[in-house]
Amino acid sequence: MPALSEPKLIAGNANIPLARAIARRMSLHRGVAVDLVNARVERFNDQEIFVEVFENVRGEDMFIIQPTSNPANDTLMELLIITDALRRSSAQRITAVIPYFGYARQDRRAKARTPISAKLVANLLTTAGVDRILTLDLHAAQIQGFFDIPVDNLYAAPVFALDILHHFDGRLEDMTVVSPDVGGVARARELAQRIGCGLAIVDKRRARPGEVAEMTVIGDVRDQICIIVDDIVDTAGTLCKAAEVLCEAGAREVHAYITHGVLSGPAVGRIRESRMKSLVITDSIEQTDRVREAGNIRIVPTAPMFAQAILNIWHGTSVSSLFEADSLAPIYEGMYTRR
Structure with missing residues (x-):
């Protein structure tokens, strides 16, 4: 599969340090500077979320880095609105990088008259325009089946x-x-x-x-x-x-x-x-x-693993190679060299 144009990263407010660390690791792997797309994700006085992207993303391969952690509803809405902004700006492909997938513990009906919220979140992401999901250690593996788009579930x-x-x-x-x-x-x-x-x-x-x-x-x-x-x-x-x-x-x-x-x-x-x-x-x-x-x-840190996974998706190569410690050891650059 031929690679799309340059991979571009954009981050919500949920975990900016991780997003910046992923950008640094991608810069190291590629030998060229990879920065977060210049954008603002803000709230109006009534707490409505507003997103503005300041760079041209037409035809670009976009990766949104946003765990849907506490406050889960706000971070999820940020992710959905960033996706909508990119889709309306003619991004070619949008991958939601969700290191922590909120609502994953609501993956089945444990009692009568209860929701399957993880499925609802999957529907929201797909409807908003996400083309692919990259996440880490889903609470339940079957959540991958809630999506009709590719889901790459990395393992810690x-x-x-x-x-x-x-x-x-x-x-x-x-x-x-x-x-x-x-x-x-x-x-x-x-x-x-x-x-x-x-x-x-x-x-x-x-x-x-x-x-x-x-x-x-x-x-x-x-x-x-x-x-x-x-x-x-x-x-x-x-x-x-x-x-x-x-x-x-x-x-x-x-x-x-x-x-x-x-x-x-x-x-x-x-x-x-x-x-x-x-x-x-x-x-x-x-x-x-x-x-x-x-x-x-x-x-x-998970930035080395996510950076390599993003590059593999961009190149159209295997993500499952990152499931093995032997593949990850070089990525972590000697952090875990045996004594």
Whole structure:
């Protein structure tokens, strides 16, 4: 497939540092300067969103970088309105780069008379004029089927595997990857296979949404370094409780690798006071100073992976090559060289 004209990046207000980091990485890969398109995304006094693009984008291959994180409704509307502005400006192709896909947890009808909001968001994006989606660790894989346009779902597991192999070199024999619930077993198993260690599960029963009634460890974690892996950490109640249960079951240390750090409400305080030695998240969501200053929270970058994925889409080459740690290691330029 022949490449379209130059790839151009435009960002909403949800995660400008990540957008700029992606632009810098693309500049490094291509050997030419890649800047964010000059535009303004503002609000009127009544909070209506207004977008104005100051550069010609006619016939261009556009990539909108905008996670739909808190405030989810505002960031989603920004994405839709930027898309409409680009479509009306005759952009040739519009790819929505959504590092964190909001509303993904509403992917099915769990009860009667409830919505499937993830499907509604998919319809909105398609109707607005998005031609392609690039995202990271969708909460449910079936959300890709909600779209009638191509969806590239990247995975944080290869980056996490590189990070674990680097920071826990020499201790992998005593390591166990833990799924915090039965539904996340496939994700945990994949990471366990990548780093060559065992697998355990924390089985939880909820009394009501957001409240965990009981937890049981399935598997032997005695004297093990436990790595809890999941896609989203929100209020961190379940995560901190799982760490406590693992320690009570004899775990030597507990760490967590979570893709999307929503970290709402009391989350940061809970994590600081928890029995976890560390929580590792990605920069898919822009974090507050309070999160960055927390001693046991560490953020790994996704810009190298997203920059390469955007270039692969622009060139018409494989994005699935980024699913492997061996492909990502050179992109991360020695950050995770084995000691």
